[in-house]
Amino acid sequence: MPLSALPPPVTELVVTATRLPTPVSEEPDARVITAADIARRQAAFAPDVLAALPGVHLSRNGGFGGVASVRIRGASSDKTLVLVDGASVNDPTAPAGGFDFSGLDLADVERIEVLSGPRASLWGSDAIGGVVSITTREPDGWRAAAEAGSFGTERASGSVGVAGRQGALGASAAWYGSGGISKADVRDGATERDGFRSFTAQANARLSPSAAFSLDGKLRYNRARVQLDSFGGPTGVTDGPDRQAGHMVSGYLRARIGGPLGLHQELRADGMRAERTNLSAFGGVLSPFSSDGRRLDLRWTAERTGLGPHSILAGVERETARSDTGDGPQTSRNLAAFAVWRYAPSDRVSLTASVRRDEPRDFQGVTTFRASGQLELGRGVFAGAAFGQGFRTPSIFQRAYPCPECSPPGPATGLRPERAEGWDLTLGWRSGGAALRLTAYRLAVSDQIDYRYPQGYVNLARTRSSGVEAEARARPLPGVEIGASYAYADARDLSDGSALLRVPRHAGSVSVDVTRGRASLGLTVRAQSRARDMYGDIRPFAVADLTAAYAVSRRVQLTARIENLTNVRYQEAYGYGEPGLGLFAGVRLRE
DSSP states (O other): OOOTTSSOOSSOOEEOTTSSOEEGGGOTTEEEEEHHHHHHHTOOBTHHHHTTSTTEEEEESSTTTOOEEEEETTOOGGGEEEEETTEEOOOTTSTTOOOOGGGOBOTTEEEEEEEESOOHHHHOTTOSSEEEEEEEOOOOEEEEEEEEEGGGEEEEEEEEEEEETTEEEEEEEEEEEEEEEOSBOGGGTOOOOEEEEEEEEEEEEEEEEETTEEEEEEEEEEEEEEEOOEEOGGGOEEOOOOEEEEEEEEEEEEEEEEOGGGEEEEEEEEEEEEEEEEEEEETTEEEEEEEEEEEEEEEEEEEEEEETTEEEEEEEEEEEEEEESSSOOEEEEEEEEEEEEEEEEETTEEEEEEEEEEEETTSOOEEEEEEEEEEEEETTEEEEEEEEEEEEOOOHHHHHOEETTSSSSEEOOOOOOEEEEEEEEEEEEEETTEEEEEEEEEEEEEEEEEEETTTEEEEEEEEEEEEEEEEEEEEEETTEEEEEEEEEEEEEETTTTEEOTTOOSEEEEEEEEEEETTEEEEEEEEEEOOEEOSSSEEOOEEEEEEEEEEESSSSEEEEEEEESTTOOOOOSSTTBOOOOSEEEEEEEEEO
16 A cells, blocks of 8 residues: 655645644655545555554454554554544543554545654643544545455445535445454464454535535444454463444534634534443353443634744643443543644745643643654755654543552552653655655653552553654556555563563565556555564564456446455464455445
8 A cells, every 4th residue: 555645646635633734745754544545455444554554553353353453653552542533532431541443444534644653732642652533535426335255244335425615415334244253363273253243324514604614513323243252361362252242423513713814713522422342251151341431522723824934723622531331430521722833934844833731630730742843955855853742641441440459449549641752853755756754763651551460550661662664655657656664663661671562573564556547456565573462472474465446437446355365374463363365356336
């Protein structure tokens, strides 16, 4: 899959997760996956495309619906903030408040932005490793697609809508079902297949009666059912009757108001609710565990552009999260104010700075800062640098976790927010369809929250990640595009010098895409070195996927895909299996 962030296309990509919209060529730590990239990769879910990005490490607890976590620059998965259409969807019921990417269907996704490095000065808590921002499509016309293939897999999606300058109305839906494979690695003698079912629907509306006012909103629903296997700690993963069912609703309502002197204001309310039921086999008995989590964020921002080379954005927001895992509801609240300033005196120089003050209800206030800059050196050569700070407040689950040794017994007290600092340096070159980029980074986290028996959750660890990310892209012949990426990561727990879990030292990918008339062919190879996990090592692997498409007409396209072309047996999390060779075929229709 080509890296869209490297060479600026004819129409410059603009990154919106930076709060103040910024051309991707001026944001040294941004990568953008476009709808064209997703279509070319024939990707069904977000992990299928995120895993190919340098510095982004994917771990999945077994194929077809196993919990999928993303680590950016070595930071654990709870330190990645995930946004869907600008609204946070990090799960307040998860033990550390992270997000499970396994059911994030891409059928209606327009783009994915990945910002690496601490971004607390923009988004507050959780954005230590980085931010993954998903923007969904505003349908205009109709589209439909269907696919079927190995492992009893079926997929269907469709969207319909109208969109114009004065308004839009649309809806989309996607369904995915698979008989799956055993979540437990087949080399351990597992034979039971664990299926996965997912349904996603979205509705959008926009009213824009004038250039000075618009009102829009989106509502997204996902329901998933997945069969799991039993995790036995040092004994590994074994066949079992475990399963999970749940649904999540998220969305936003936004008003945009243009004012005098070029001032643009935005008022929005973001909300999400996730409910899940797990059935897990403990002691041979299938026991239910249910959770209910909610978020509500209210935000006001004001943006001022047209001040010569200056652009300014400021805002305030109020965040509320609620979690109930069976012991009664627990809540957290935060009030924050932030500002972003961008200075671009010419096409060769850009500087950006942001500052934010967070006032969590249960912790001391935190002020964070970030600054970055990029300089065009001539002949297509550019250089960039960034420094940023991050923090993460303890999750609701971590705050409420019982401490048997405490007096009196109950939740442990004294947990402090995690703090982080990160910097990076970038040197690159771009010319026409070719580009190179090399980034060196360092990320240090203090007061990291870990679980220790019997105390529960405590501030113990300090971690440090340092590494290099390299990317290249070229078009050596008409209709031929080659992309490659490589990441070196030295990620360690400084308390004992051990490597951080599920972060390989070496990882990379290579893609080749060829287009000839109506036909296209693509090959993607992804590989990583050995990685440490809690009870054993994840073995090195290299896996290849082959895609093909043929446009029968302007409205009809046939697709075919071979996953795991060489039928490699591999794991992304210790003890959990991934699919072998898979064959899939489908059709895409559009107006």
